[in-house]
Amino acid sequence: MTAETRPPAVPTPDPDLLYSQDEEALRSAVRALLADRSDPATVLAGVTSDEPYDGALWRALAAEIGTAGLLVPERLGGAGASTREAAVVLEELGRSVAPVPYLTSAVLAVTALLGCDLGPVEAAAALTALAEGRTVGVLALPWTTAPGRLPAPTVTAGPDGALTGRVTSVADAGSAGLLLVRAQGRNGPALYAVDAAADGVRTEPVTPLDLTRPLGHLAFDGAPGRLLAAGARAEAAVERALLTGAGLLASEQLGIAEWCLSETVRYTAGRTQFGRPIGSFQALKHRMAALWLEVASARAAARNAADALASGSPDAAVAVAVAQAYCAPVAVRAAQECIQLHGGIGMTWEHPAHLFLKRAKSDELALGSPGRHREALAELVDLRAP
Known part of the structure; x- marks a missing residue:
């Protein structure tokens, strides 16, 4: 193809990095809530408790303001917003080091579920529960896992979906109600949903450097898993x-x-x-x-x-x-x-x-x-x- 016949390049619009009015309104709501319930002195007083996170604060943030469902489509009970709005929430959470599982549940778990085939009732119901703040989801991978080069799964799945193996240093593992587990099956890696309270699931708490974001090791011994996606989709x-x-x-x-x-x-x-x-x-x-x-x-x-x-x-x-x-x-x-x-x-x-x-x-x-x-x-x- 010559320069004369090559189609013209489609210009990419410049990104708009300014905050919109809606984003600023969201910031104001989140900042007011955190100033009232999660100022640094309050966080400091609560880091020595046995609770994995502030449950009352999480319910207010996730359900009352609706931040847990920002990335979830409206048809599944979410706000149908984008990562721009979720970024504003995380800015404010960073300013207060609030002990809530927002990044792990409302971002990582939700995004992983959205990448699965939403046809099964399982994935849709899980997204609705996460959007409403009724449960906390955790993607069961070591917290240091970077995008781009996934390690080999450390959990194996049997023909019946029973999971066996161990995943170390999972952020907010002790807070989770729903675990999204990457496991090696007969046909390659797959993603399974596991109830954190199910038989065969054990959480081993770890003393982390950051007391506001607990870590835990997850051990699976024949835990029942429900297939969400397999192969390249997973x-x-x-x-x-x-x-x-x-x-x-x-x-x-x-x-x-x-x-x-x-x-x-x-x-x-x-x-x-x-x-x-x-x-x-x-x-x-x-x-x-x-x-x-x-x-x-x-x-x-x-x-x-x-x-x-x-x-x-x-x-x-x-x-x-x-x-x-x-x-x-x-x-x-x-x-x-x-x-x-x-x-x-x-x-x-x-x-x-x-x-x-x-x-x-x-x-x-x-x-x-x-x-x-x-x-x-x-x-x-x-x-x-x-």
């Missing part, structure tokens, strides 16, 4: 869930960084030394200004990933890899600066700054490390190492 559903989760995790990391920067500016403006606010010292000004630039760039990267996922952009994988490679280190750096610039008080258990550092460090490994996403990005844009 693998594509899991991959899409991981890609969406990684892209929206960047918004949670953005929220962490925003809180840490705001709290640091507030503290340094009120803390005086030598008769002056320490925030007026030039060295501290430079550090906070540099952090502000990084947070602004992180906002652009996170919003671009959310918009690319929402619009079905062919470059969504690139946008997600960029967002994760950039936002994860920014969240950690913001939390570290927050603790250091608070001085001695920042090192105490009573100040909530350590909750943000632990969430940031945990998120840095979740759904793929920054290094893993940089490797993926190099392959996607054909910049492989020699």
